[in-house]
Amino acid sequence: MGSKNSKETNQNDVGQINQKKEKKQVQVKSDEKSNERNQNQIVKSQMNQKQQMVQIAKLQEQQVQQHSLTFCKGDFENQNVVQQDQSTVVNNNVQSQVKEPGLGSNLDVNVEIHDDQLMDVNGCRNKLRNNRNMKIEEHDPIIVAILDDLECRTSSHHPFKDQAKPYLGSQIMILDRVIAGFWYKLGPYKVTNCNYKPFELQENQIYYGEWFQQKRNGFGFLICDDFIYEGYWFDDVYHGEGRIISKDGNIYIGEFKNGQFSGDGFFLNNEQIVYEGEWENGQKNGIGKEQMPDGSVFIGQFQNNQRNGQGKLFNNKEQFVFEGQWINGKAIEEGKVIWQDGRKFEGKWCNGMMHGQGVFIWPGGKKYIGNYVNNVRDGYGEYYYPDGKIYKGMWKKGLMHGQGIIIYPNNSHEKGQWKLGKRIIIQEQKTTKQKSQKKQENKAILPL
Numbered sequence: 001m002g003s004k005n006s007k008e009t010n011q012n013d014v015g016q017i018n019q020k021k022e023k024k025q026v027q028v029k030s031d032e033k034s035n036e037r038n039q040n041q042i043v044k045s046q047m048n049q050k051q052q053m054v055q056i057a058k059l060q061e062q063q064v065q066q067h068s069l070t071f072c073k074g075d076f077e078n079q080n081v082v083q084q085d086q087s088t089v090v091n092n093n094v095q096s097q098v099k100e101p102g103l104g105s106n107l108d109v110n111v112e113i114h115d116d117q118l119m120d121v122n123g124c125r126n127k128l129r130n131n132r133n134m135k136i137e138e139h140d141p142i143i144v145a146i147l148d149d150l151e152c153r154t155s156s157h158h159p160f161k162d163q164a165k166p167y168l169g170s171q172i173m174i175l176d177r178v179i180a181g182f183w184y185k186l187g188p189y190k191v192t193n194c195n196y197k198p199f200e201l202q203e204n205q206i207y208y209g210e211w212f213q214q215k216r217n218g219f220g221f222l223i224c225d226d227f228i229y230e231g232y233w234f235d236d237v238y239h240g241e242g243r244i245i246s247k248d249g250n251i252y253i254g255e256f257k258n259g260q261f262s263g264d265g266f267f268l269n270n271e272q273i274v275y276e277g278e279w280e281n282g283q284k285n286g287i288g289k290e291q292m293p294d295g296s297v298f299i300g301q302f303q304n305n306q307r308n309g310q311g312k313l314f315n316n317k318e319q320f321v322f323e324g325q326w327i328n329g330k331a332i333e334e335g336k337v338i339w340q341d342g343r344k345f346e347g348k349w350c351n352g353m354m355h356g357q358g359v360f361i362w363p364g365g366k367k368y369i370g371n372y373v374n375n376v377r378d379g380y381g382e383y384y385y386p387d388g389k390i391y392k393g394m395w396k397k398g399l400m401h402g403q404g405i406i407i408y409p410n411n412s413h414e415k416g417q418w419k420l421g422k423r424i425i426i427q428e429q430k431t432t433k434q435k436s437q438k439k440q441e442n443k444a445i446l447p448l
Contacts, residue, residue, distance in 0.1 A: 120190045121241045124253045125266045136249045138177035139184045145172045157211045167198035178247045189230035
């Protein structure tokens with residue numbers, strides 16, 4: 001009996017031990033699986049973090065590109081041109097032909113204006129960037145707003161009678177044909193609320209916009225004979241983003257402060273000169289980009305409407321880039337020039353030309369070190385040939401002229417005279433020949 005019980009207990013113990021072993025194995029396996037899951041989660045999180053970092057870096061690069069100055073056609077380092085905005089001119093579904101008294105003809109005012117295609121500052125800039133040669137083209141007068149259907153409530157903020165009187169016309173129009181032409185090309189500026197009550201401020205001046213405490217505050221249009229302003233106001237002056245289109249062909253789109261161009265702005269004048277950059281007190285001040293009608297581009301510092309400070313000039317006609325210092329609109333002192341074909345110059349620069357000491361290097365290995373006068377070699381200079389030969393001497397009008405010496409790669413040399421690039425007879429050789437001839441003549445004369 002006792003022996004049987006002992007056997008049974010031993011078997012039970014063995015079974016319990018096996019069960020414990022199995023539980024431990026299961027626990028170990030589950031622990032391993034959980035560890036694998038944790039590791040996978042860690043790896044996934046690390047990968048997600050890396051992806052997020054890459055995305056953040058991309059966004060930062062995009063932001064930098066958005067805020068950096070971009071080059072346009074004719075620039076040599078960057079051909080970044082913003083895609084043209086295809087927005088069309090639209091507002092209040094106006095399609096009509098208006099007979100204006102005194103003009104003698106029907107005005108084709110087939111201009112539709114829809115809220116989803118209104119232009120903001122960036123949209124207007126993009127249009128000008130892609131159409132920098134926007135010329136003055138007249139257009140028939142354009143209706144900005146029809147007032148018959150507007151329900152304009154009177155407000156305690158509207159101006160007093162001695163400040164302005166309500167505009168009694170049935171519609172607001174851009175009558176100047178030059179302004180209408182530019183306005184048609186650029187598209188209408190965005191409007192946040194069309195239910196404005198228009199006022200006539202002075203003779204032929206109409207304000208159509210927001211008021212606060214009897215002053216223009218908020219968004220509004222000012223339509224005059226000489227220009228129109230569309231944008232934001234504060235305390236009765238231009239303040240914030242907006243644009244001005246003048247009948248003389250000047251257009252400004254950007255930021256205003258206290259009634260003046262101030263901040264970031266885009267300006268196109270009637271001479272087809274484009275400036276994009278920083279403004280202060282109505283003038284170019286700060287970093288900006290200026291493009292000339294011939295396609296040349298200057299990028300650098302401006303002060304009081306002139307190039308002043310460090311900058312780069314991209315010359316489209318002669319295909320070179322000049323980097324140097326400007327004062328009062330003129331490049332001075334030393335600068336670097338790199339042509340598109342690989343030629344390089346570093347040295348003195350004055351009035352847009354090489355003037356003074358400088359070094360000019362050609363792609364094939366030629367090099368000139370010496371003096372320049374108005375873009376040509378003049379004075380003393382050294383010319384290094386690709387085969388190792390060196391000319392050291394005087395120059396005039398870009399040619400070897402005067403005393404000089406040629407040094408050969410084997411260290412032998414010749415002195416001589418040059419005249420406008422051509423070598424003339426060496427004086428030393430002349431004298432030696434004359435001496436030898438005289439000796440021979442004397443020998444012939446002596447008695448035998």
